Amino acid sequence: MRKVYSKIEDISGNVITVEADDVRYGELALVQSAHGASLAEVIQLSYNKVSLQVFSGGRGVSTGDEVRFLGHPMQVSFSENLLGRIFDGGGRPRDNGPALEENLIEIGGPSVNPAKRIIPRNMVRTGIPMIDLFNSLVESQKLPIFSVSGEPYNELLARIAMQAEVDMIILGGIGLKYDDYLFFRDTLESGGALSRTIFFVHTASDPIVESLLVPDISLAVAERFALKGKKVLVLLTDMTNFADSMKEIAITQEQVPSNRGYPGDLYSQLASRYEKAVDFEGAGSITILGVTTMPGDDVTHPVPDNTGYITEGQYYLRNGRIEPFGSLSRLKQMVNDKTRKDHRAVMDGMIRLYAEYKESLEKKSMGFRMSDWDTKLLKYGYLFEREMMDLSVNIPLEGALDSGWQILADCFTPDETGLRTELCKEFWPKKSDGEKATA
Amino acid sequence: MTHATGKVVGVNGNLVAVEVEGQVALNEVGYVVLGDQRLKSEIIRIRGKRTEMQVFEMTRGIGIGDPVEFTGELLAVELGPGLLGKVYDGLQNPLPELAEQAGFFLERGVYLDALERGRKWKFTPRASVGATVTRGDTLGTVPEGIFEHRIMVPFNLQGSFTVEEVAGEGEYAVTDTVAKIKDERGTVHTLSMVFEWPVKRAIDAYVERLKPADPMVTKVRIIDTFIPVSLGGTYCIPGPFGAGKTVLQQITSRNAEVDIVIVAACGERAGEVVETLKEFPELIDPKTGRTLMERTVIICNTSSMPVASREASVYTAVTIAEYYRQMGLNVLLLADSTSRWAQAMREMSGRLEEIPGEEAFPAYLESVIAGFYERAGKVRLKDGTIGSVTIGGTVSPAGGNFEEPVTQATLKVVGAFHGLSRERSDARKYPSIHPLESWSKYPTIVDPRRAGYARELLFRGNEVGQMMKVVGEEGTSTDDFVDYMKSEFLDAVYLQQNAFDPVDAAVSTERQVHIFDLLFDLLASSLKITSKDEVRSYFNALRQRFLDYNSAAWDSDEFRKLEQEIRGMIDEKRGDYEQAAKDLMAEITA
Incomplete structure (x- = not known):
């Protein structure tokens, strides 16, 4: 029987301090207050002073409340029984189902030995041309969707979840609006995907400390399934809320802030989560798709900025479309040479021309006379946005490539595209009499 | 000599506070003992008996009172054959x-050991018995891949030494003795092929x-x-x-x-x-x-x-x-x-x-x-x-x-x-x-003056580009427009490089000098074209050929064929050198 301590010395924000012996760093404790019991984690030791972060928050905790140390760090139950279930950030059921206690595993484990990683090689097809053609998603990739509040990022996430070829999905909701949680649940349910999904959802009204646990719990469970050979897709929305929770706690702990109040280890903290994305040789894989909302649509804000340095690319979602500029899948080169031989050339060529279209558009808006070249570009830009960028377009990669050639042929001569002559010879549509691509 | 020991008195992230018995140095390595695990750490601050150490591992599970063992050594790496x-x-x-x-x-x-202990290396002695050596001098060599790996007098041995013994030619493991050297006071140092050097000090031998x-x-x-x-x-x-x-x-x-x-x-x-x-x-x-x-x-x-x-x-x-x-x-x-x-x-x-x-x-x-x-x-x-x-x-x-x-x-x-x-x-x-x-601040592989000329052109092209954004294409003179297109062309076919094209990914010095000469002729010359649309289509066509040319293997038939085509296209429209280029060429040949 472990000792119970009943003298809390300091309470500051969500952090309480007690005097106790034989406590280990990272250990869990149970704080019993008038409002119920809450777990707490040891975050600092100094002689016999133990600082704990209380998961349900410091409000209502009294100096006389009991603290009982549990002798182990944060754990979560792992078994097939998790599938189809919905839990909160602390791992408690949110769906009125039974609590799971068997086969407990630790969360936040060590990172994978780089020497044991393998080169990603499988494309995850989504049927969205801006992803499949221009920035292919690859198994074991970690990729955030950069967006701003109000954009349909959760809808995009749900659509990718439904269409992507994976064995199971783990949805980690961090500070999720209750409506959005219901949206995910209903969409996956009506799509028949609920039985291969596990939810760990922290909603906006839940205690802030619990939001910090969501990525770790989701990824610890994902890791176990991956080791058992499953291809797991982990969706984390919204990682900006995760970073903001860290900021809030760091400030209450009086840590020296580095940039706009965020703690100096923001990069390392985010990296240790995203780096859980992996392809295990001889077993399964973890692919992470996150959402990072950019406060004020500012990509230089510390959260998107640090995220961008960690993840293998990003999708910009703006005005309901995945932007071709800035969006990048760093791993696409691993897979897009095995699809069709014109894939890379079409990808680069079309984006280059779209960039030129943007310049012409700018000139036009400033009232300059449009040259013949500008006129061609304007037509191209219009077609590109309609046939490729629109999120409602749902075609396989090969169809998207053909449609790309058609758009080029409708607007330009082969010389003007900057594409290599031999490719043009092979793929240039035979008839290009100005008719619309797929109108 | 026994080394200091200590006990953990605080944990904050990967920073552990330790109360020490004995002498310790800044940047000394110690191990926090946690059951059967020993976690490597380095002292980063000393305040009286209390030192602070950064732990090179996750600190979860460390508790107050856990023992700490110090090594008396700074953070160092093993140097010897087998690193490659x-x-x-x-x-x-x-x-x-x-x-x-x-x-x-x-x-x-x-x-684990950084260098394999079991692997044998073919040692050839270089130093002779009785010779005077100082740190960094070669005692013998072993082949490591294509390199001759020098087995040297460790860089941390100060002063001069007399070689007492050198191992004969043969196969040795890194830890086998390959030489004995005596310092000025008569102490003999036994040397193997491996030694340690503290990472935060520069090697200055x-x-x-x-x-x-x-x-x-x-x-x-x-x-x-x-x-x-x-x-x-x-x-x-x-x-x-x-x-x-x-x-x-x-x-x-x-x-x-x-x-x-x-x-x-x-x-x-x-x-x-x-x-x-x-x-x-x-x-x-x-x-x-x-x-x-x-x-x-x-x-x-x-x-x-x-x-x-x-x-x-x-x-x-x-x-x-x-x-x-x-x-x-x-x-x-x-x-x-x-x-x-x-x-x-x-x-x-x-x-x-x-x-x-x-x-x-x-x-x-x-x-x-x-x-x-x-x-x-x-x-x-x-x-x-x-x-x-x-x-x-x-x-x-x-x-x-x-x-x-x-x-x-x-x-x-x-x-x-x-x-x-x-x-x-x-x-x-x-x-x-x-x-x-x-x-x-370093020298280029091509002729620096001509590289300077080309860079000037990039600046000019950029200026014209900026200007065109304000006054539009119609407000730009054809000469300026030609400069702009030249700089865009240089950018497209020379500055940009396709890392995924087997040929274009790596361009040898020889090829760079060759292509740059070819390009320079075009960049430095006036063009016999008057309309902007013609200028644009000329450069578009030229760019197309040039990109094909860039992915043709060096000196292959295709390479020569494309080069001839490009030369033809350039010579067809090329006028005299611009005045600045004329002066430059006169300077170079002078």
Whole structure:
């Protein structure tokens, strides 16, 4: 029987301090207050002073409340029984189902030995041309969707979840609006995907400390399934809320802030989560798709900025479309040479021309006379946005490539595209009499 | 001598406070004993009996009162034959061997020998008995891949020594005795092929430092021609995320014309290291016929690995680079990314509650960065041979803003600046090095005056481009428009390079000089075209041919055929040299 301590010395924000012996760093404790019991984690030791972060928050905790140390760090139950279930950030059921206690595993484990990683090689097809053609998603990739509040990022996430070829999905909701949680649940349910999904959802009204646990719990469970050979897709929305929770706690702990109040280890903290994305040789894989909302649509804000340095690319979602500029899948080169031989050339060529279209558009808006070249570009830009960028377009990669050639042929001569002559010879549509691509 | 011991009295993240019995030194290594695990740590502050240590592992589970054992030694790396081809973490723990022992995950507290103890090396003695030697002198050699690995008098032995004994020719393991030397006081030192050197001290067993003057060819046109790097020089690559820093580093690690490449993956993505890790053993270096791995050492402390060993990793890398330099070799160290290393310092500084400098980086940031880059250099060794360490570091500035402390501190101490631009990478113009903002203090591989002329043209083209945004194409004179198109053309066919095209990915010095001459004729001449539309279609067509030409193998039939076509197209429209070019050519031939 472990000792119970009943003298809390300091309470500051969500952090309480007690005097106790034989406590280990990272250990869990149970704080019993008038409002119920809450777990707490040891975050600092100094002689016999133990600082704990209380998961349900410091409000209502009294100096006389009991603290009982549990002798182990944060754990979560792992078994097939998790599938189809919905839990909160602390791992408690949110769906009125039974609590799971068997086969407990630790969360936040060590990172994978780089020497044991393998080169990603499988494309995850989504049927969205801006992803499949221009920035292919690859198994074991970690990729955030950069967006701003109000954009349909959760809808995009749900659509990718439904269409992507994976064995199971783990949805980690961090500070999720209750409506959005219901949206995910209903969409996956009506799509028949609920039985291969596990939810760990922290909603906006839940205690802030619990939001910090969501990525770790989701990824610890994902890791176990991956080791058992499953291809797991982990969706984390919204990682900006995760970073903001860290900021809030760091400030209450009086840590020296580095940039706009965020703690100096923001990069390392985010990296240790995203780096859980992996392809295990001889077993399964973890692919992470996150959402990072950019406060004020500012990509230089510390959260998107640090995220961008960690993840293998990003999708910009703006005005309901995945932007071709800035969006990048760093791993696409691993897979897009095995699809069709014109894939890379079409990808680069079309984006280059779209960039030129943007310049012409700018000139036009400033009232300059449009040259013949500008006129061609304007037509191209219009077609590109309609046939490729629109999120409602749902075609396989090969169809998207053909449609790309058609758009080029409708607007330009082969010389003007900057594409290599031999490719043009092979793929240039035979008839290009100005008719619309797929109108 | 017994070493100090201590007990843990505080834990805060990866910072552990220890109360010490006995004498300890700053940067001394100690182990926190946690059951049957021993966690490596380094002393970073001493205050009376209380010392603070950064733990190179996860600190979960450490409790008050846990014992700490000190070693009396500073953080050091093992130097000896067998480093090449290895993959280490920041503390020189070999990762593949660790994986064999611990499986998929990085088990904490497992430390393995950096150099294989069982492997035998064919030793050939060089020093003779009775000879006088000092540190860094060669006692014998062993073949390591294509190199002759010098077994040297350890750099930490000061003074002069007399050789008492040298092992005969034969097969030895790294720890076998290969020589005995006697110092001036008569003490005999027994030497094996391996010794240790503290990572945070520069190896200085050379006669003098020389000015870096010979180019380090990277086979990237924009670098070699316009913003070159010299052997023994330093350069930095700052750029926002997604601008292609790491790809550029990978290309350089493959193609650079140096003897040895040390890749320090410091706090970046593990996936990127894996590419190097898995591909290098397969890729053949055309120069030597051996795999690239045989000339490479990878130090890999990726972003999710403990932050304290990230701080150590760049020092581990540079120490190994200096060691091979001592053999008269040209070594290139690629550090990706120095910002993560600076952030590691910031994290520790924060935990130590030091007074923060700009953006919470520690006040000593600049001097530490300067100290690191100053370990590059070209040196003359005692036997007259020349060796060099070239350092290329990427910088990941917060928000892509080059005004931040790490970029600024780096720019002060490097010889070349390859600034990557988001604008160029968005437009898929790779490598996205900004041709106008970047600079270099090192000599180019082509004729410098003509390179200067071409660069002037880029500036002029940019000016015209800016102007055209205001006054439109119709308000621009044809001459200006031609300049603009020329600079765009130079950008498209010379500055940009397709890293995924087998031919275009690496362009030899010979080919660069050849193409540049061809281009220069066009760039320096007036054109016999009058309408802008004609100018545009002329350059479009020329660009098309040139891109095909760039991917034709050097000196192949196709190459010659395309070159003839291009020459024809140029000669057809080419007028006289522009006045400035005329003057320049007169100067060159004079």
